[in-house]
Amino acid sequence: MSKYKIEIDRELCIGDGACCGEAPNTFEMDADNVAVVKDPNGHTDEEILQAAQVCPVDAIKLTDAKTGEKVWPK
Template identity: 45%
Template structure:
């Protein structure tokens, strides 16, 4: 069984571009302030979620392993 992910959006970095919503409309939403948030923060790994994180123009989306906190995206250098 794959490790679960924890998905977060840094609301201070988010510019509301909607790239994440456009790429993964079932996984992200924009609120009234046009800030993104994940629909399901703790979830099974998903290519759609990873693609959305990679497409964020300000890298506001982080993905970590839920159990250990180890980074999935962005990767550690």
């Protein structure tokens, strides 16, 4: 079970698919070419963090599901 709550800002996403390339079991593109969460447990927490970090516009927000602490973007 991922420790992150994953949110994607649909307004920010530019549809480049970088997150899906990095973590294809967790992220996918929807019909509007915007990234969505396919399976929040599709990858390890470290891999999900890396996928969030490759987003060029910081559209992927990660918070610690338990503490509510903001993890990414910093």
